[in-house]
Amino acid sequence: EAGVVQSPRYKIIEKKQPVAFWCNPISGHNTLYWYRQNLGQGPELLIRYENEEAVDDSQLPKDRFSAERLKGVDSTLKIQPAELGDSAVYLCASSFGNHEAFFGQGTRLTVV
Amino acid sequence: DAKTTQPPSMDCAEGRAANLPCNHSTISGNEYVYWYRQIHSQGPQYIIHGLKNNETNEMASLIITEDRKSSTLILPHATLRDTAVYYCIVRVIYDGGTSYGKLTFGQGTILTVHP
Numbered sequence: 001e002a003g004v005v006q007s008p009r010y011k012i013i014e015k016k017q018p019v020a021f022w023c024n025p026i027s028g029h030n031t032l033y034w035y036r037q038n039l040g041q042g043p044e045l046l047i048r049y050e051n052e053e054a055v056d057d058s059q060l061p062k063d064r065f066s067a068e069r070l071k072g073v074d075s076t077l078k079i080q081p082a083e084l085g086d087s088a089v090y091l092c093a094s095s096f097g098n099h100e101a102f103f104g105q106g107t108r109l110t111v112v
Numbered sequence: 113d114a115k116t117t118q119p120p121s122m123d124c125a126e127g128r129a130a131n132l133p134c135n136h137s138t139i140s141g142n143e144y145v146y147w148y149r150q151i152h153s154q155g156p157q158y159i160i161h162g163l164k165n166n167e168t169n170e171m172a173s174l175i176i177t178e179d180r181k182s183s184t185l186i187l188p189h190a191t192l193r194d195t196a197v198y199y200c201i202v203r204v205i206y207d208g209g210t211s212y213g214k215l216t217f218g219q220g221t222i223l224t225v226h227p
Contacts, residue, residue, distance in 0.1 A: 093156075
């Protein structure tokens, strides 16, 4: 069974440019999470979806970050415009309800 | 969410048991104890979880104290591949609000297994 798939694996962009990350969760998992992990820190939740509804986006910087999960399956996280401080690993995870969450490999973003 | 406290780092000899402690003295009745680990350059990996009884699976054992204020993750025979950051997390299972299901990561314990 395929795990959580994220792409791209790595991304380097100049500041002020837009960037998007894609996540395909495990089949049948209705809950999807986006996390951000800064170097040397634990992951921090950005947004959590139940199907297509964002049930917790309190930590998402809404001035430049947006996310969507239109059909309740795969999801896209966008940053526009990117800042130097956005350099981090962006992790996607999925679960069936409140069961254990499984994480993808992450996208390492470098803003220069 | 209840906070957890873990030692920043631990060492273990290969083949020996690794016992990773976690303090969660403010845990609530509707919160489970979860353990994840993160090997360098990978996403976090689920290990085990429990409510109040001890749990065991193919990866590890979880011992939760009777008052549920602390727990220990046990890797019975550590290998070099177990070198990772181990996160202890308390997770609300259901509260009728938006906090349920949320995984809040702390700093974790860096476990180094040496030959």
